Amino acid sequence: MRLLARMGIGFRRGFGRVTPDPFVLAVALSLLVLLAAFVIGDWPALTAQLAQTHGPQVRPDAAAKLGALLDGWAGTGLWKLLSFAMQMVIMLVLGTALAEAPPVRRGITAAATLARGPRSLVAITAFFSIALGLLSWSLSLIGGALLAREAGRLSRDRGWRLHYPILCAAAYTGLMCWHGGLSGTAPLKATNAKDMGEVLGAELAAAVGTISLDDSLFSPLNLVVSGGL
Incomplete structure (x- = not known):
């Protein structure tokens, strides 16, 4: 018990020195994704929109990309999770x-x-x-x-x-x-075709179909794993 306690204290101190605050981590990851989208992102929807309004030769500039990213995060992305x-x-x-x-x-x-x-x-x-x-x-x-x-x-x-x-x-x-268990989000959503479409998209959801609780939560594999835990 003493050895385990010393190991726990050591891990806690080590992670405490290098692990940032969760909010800082969330902001850093958001900025990382923003930067990755600028550098290597593909913009088919934005390109098609600009082609309709300004001609096929127009390509998205930095301002247009930033506007699309902010709209995707705060305009149409975040509020889908309400x-x-x-x-x-x-x-x-x-x-x-x-x-x-x-x-x-x-x-x-x-x-x-x-x-x-x-x-x-x-x-x-x-x-x-x-x-x-x-x-x-x-x-x-x-x-x-x-x-x-x-x-x-x-x-x-x-x-x-x-x-x-x-x-x-x-x-x-x-x-x-x-x-x-009974409050698992994915198994419960997989039983409903509408929820599957929102998560996977219409095409993939149609190919996969719905998954009953007998095949997920109450499957022998899940019962054995949950019972073992």
Whole structure:
């Protein structure tokens, strides 16, 4: 346990020195994609539009490319995700409300009291996080954190020496397998022809068709993998 703790501290310090803030990383990746589009991007739609308005010999200049990129990002690209983003927000809010409900909170407390030591406390936290993740990723996200907090309080009261970084990691293990559960976005969207068309495009969606839950979430492969986790 001490060796694992020292390794964890070393990894945390190393990544803390070199890993940027998530917002900085998002901005940097956006600028990288913008630069790549200018240098090696292909502009068939913009070229066709300019050919109709200014003649076939006109090629997109930097200003036209920048305008098309901004329109693709903020005009037509970003706002296509509003319905999906609202679905995720609703799932997170409802998952939080469910995890904070008194019966669920009592169940979380009861689950933590099953532990007989710090190792079993970590194992129980991971088990319930994964079980909740197969039901809903938002429930696992919030419920796992609440279980970890209750586990830390129980460990303090009983005088156990608990490695809290490992406990926190166990609380979020449900996020490893949630997409194989009932809230997996891709398996659910694959059951609807309209959603498949929005994701894959009309031509590819017509060739692939829809995929039932029996062939995805409830397939033997997914059940074995999710059960193994």
